[in-house]
Amino acid sequence: ATGRVYGITIGAASTSVNCYNNLISGLSNPDGSNGITDILRGINITNVTALCNLNIRHNTILLSGSGGANFSASGIFHTYSATATSGQLFLQNNMVINNYSQSGTGIVSAFRRSASTNLDNYNTASDKNIFYAGTPSPQRVIFYDGTTGYQTLGVMQTAVAPREALSYSENPSFLSTNGTSTDFLKPNGAMSYAESQGIVTSITSDFSSSTIRATYPQGGQLNGGGTAPDIGAWEYDGIPIPPCPTPNAASNLVFSDVRTTRFTVAYTAAAGSPNGYMVVYYPTSSAVTAPVNGTTYTQGSSLGLGTIEYIGTDISVTILSLSAATSYDVYVYSYNNSNCFGGPVYNVSTLTGTQSTLSCPTLAATVTIGQLGANYTNLRNVLDLMSACGMSQSTVLELQPDYTSINESYPISISGITGLGITNTLTIRPAASVVSMLSIAGSDNTAIFDINDAGYVTIDGRPGGVGTSKMLAIENTSTSIGGAAIRFKNEASNNTIRNVVLKASFPSATSGVVVFEGTNGANGNDNNLITLCDIDGNAGIAASPTDAASNGVYSIGSTSTAAANNSNNTISDCNIFNYFHPGMISNAISISTGNTDWTISGNSIYQTSARVFGASVLNNGILISNTSGNNFSVNGNFIGGSQPMAGGTPWTMSDFANRFVGINLAAGTAVASSIQGNTITNFDVSTTSNASTLSGTFSAIWTSAGNVNIGIVTGNTIGSNTGTGAIKVTSSVTSGVAILISNSSTGLVEIRNNNIGSITVLGSSLTIGHGMTGIRSSLGTATITGNTIGSTVTPNSINAETVITTGTQAVTGIHVSGGTNPTISNNIISNINQAGTSTTSFLRGIWQVGSGTVTVSSNA
Known part of the structure; x- marks a missing residue:
């Protein structure tokens, strides 16, 4: 069931909406099931009225219960606007608790926005809220922006800063959850962030009184509170969270494992067990900047002239990516920030020490990486060394049979290596003696290999660089924050990845197993080749996986100039499979803005198991969506089935109004793009869609923008030239149409020499028509x-x-429904059948409507 349940809906208003002191609980939608689209909301804000402020303050929302198979619920939902003053949200002093049971592909969130485009109409004064959504997981998040889930408050605060900087996360207890009680949703008085942690607003009342929030501090409070407004709809006499105390300092700083680009620092834990430590390093004798109480810093960011290497509870930290033969000062600050307010509070009477790195060694042309007798035990160390010391010859890093990635730290960055180029290349590969798969596997929120401003790098999975085997796997196991197997960024160009098994599992529409990002230089990430690889989204045998990659390859480049686009990259002869998410768009290859002149050829795209959707979403084989890009070449690919070359059992999809497009292209008109010699076959799709235009219920090829040649050199095969049912599409809603090749581009499109056959479409019952x-x-x-x-x-x-x-059930060979000067000539239409007998069922060979000069000739 997809019916909606909302506690309060805030729609259009002229100037402002004041929503305050409401108690919302007991909302129920036991049969609700709509995938990642939430169908239960405590407060539902759809207002995007110009110059309208939405003042959402001092509300208490408690959601609990269970829904249907794929259930999503949000405490507060806010609609995005690109105009900051349209439906502008001021979210202050609210308690938003979502304890609903998550199921299937559903997402339970405390706060949700309709789109991740930007935060413009989410005012920066929004703060002092309590958010809770249960134990963090990819499906239980504090904040969901329509694309990405932010599982913890800290991750959300970083994403929306400066908003919510002083908000909190806890699961408070209430005196009563019975709506008839006079204590309904009143906190029970236990220690809580709700007591005296609010911000003073224009709201002077609480749920039961008109003046209780008029003056602070309040008199008559027995538990030490009353110094500021309480969070939520009630002003009550609770126990406030105490201020964060200054912790004791750590002691006994010791350095070890000193190398060319790194060393390890250890220290004795401070007395009193502070909540954590922040480790900062500076070039020796640099001016030191002390951390500021109440400021949350980010690991990897700067603190004055220093770098924050670590934030956490460990008492041994390895500091990486240092310069060779350089002295550093290291500072360790203990801090408190848990079960207290005003934190983090730092001890600035800091522990400090000084250590120098070693000088650069001389590397051989072949460097061994492994355990017994190898030059190095991990790739990260030698690549960091090369970044610090440069290279003067072509170098091969060979992984030995006893290599293990347990010694690696991630990401393995290939960046800033002086001398690396067309003359001095870098190759990473298994040694010739390797006879079984080597694995580089870990969890990182960026990538396992991060190729950053580096060129002429080859990662080759063949032992010794010869033969055809794949003996190297690179896998990112992260499913929570993100992470690709390989990422290209900042002019990473002229690199080759070949004969490698690549895996990742992060479910995001803007990530993938392989990711190309933008550039900070004049040029994009250009002339890279990914060939003969297995690109595995890790959906495996699960019908509706929520921890699998949504994209096999994803590229979003820079658009500042044409040169900054990612260009002339090639994905060839790869197996791209098991990319799937039941609740969001999924693509084997997704080429977005900032890209041009790509070649995608000879790949096999398939799913090894049947997939079941949890929402009405689109699945593409190849998606190219950039009307500023040109000259895309999509040639000789196989799309369908459960094995390479569209073999095995049919690619099976079912449930909701799912739709599939094999090749989905929207490009520019400067240079025509080309779709040649592709085979799209071996499908069995069931859907509730009744789409009948554009790509219909199922489409092999859809061009929606640009000049495109489809089959000019080598025709595409859709289905099969012989037999029946190579593609089978079933709809349970009448009047849908599968459109095998569809053009809705305003450009010049030539569709020539293509073969379409062995297509079966049907309704799920004798009352459901389904055309083609x-x-x-x-x-x-x-x-x-x-x-x-x-x-x-x-x-x-x-x-x-x-x-x-x-x-209605209509079968048409060729349908031209618009456009200028269309030509339909020399086509063969045969052995097509429409079994319906209703007066609105049709069988047409050619159906033409257009303007200008219409040519229909020599067809048979």
């Missing part, structure tokens, strides 16, 4: 010539086989 169109063009100037639609030898090659007596 071989080729459809609705815009632009289309030339449709030399195509074969329906087998010339197999009866009912294209078959709408449901014998409906009412409703």
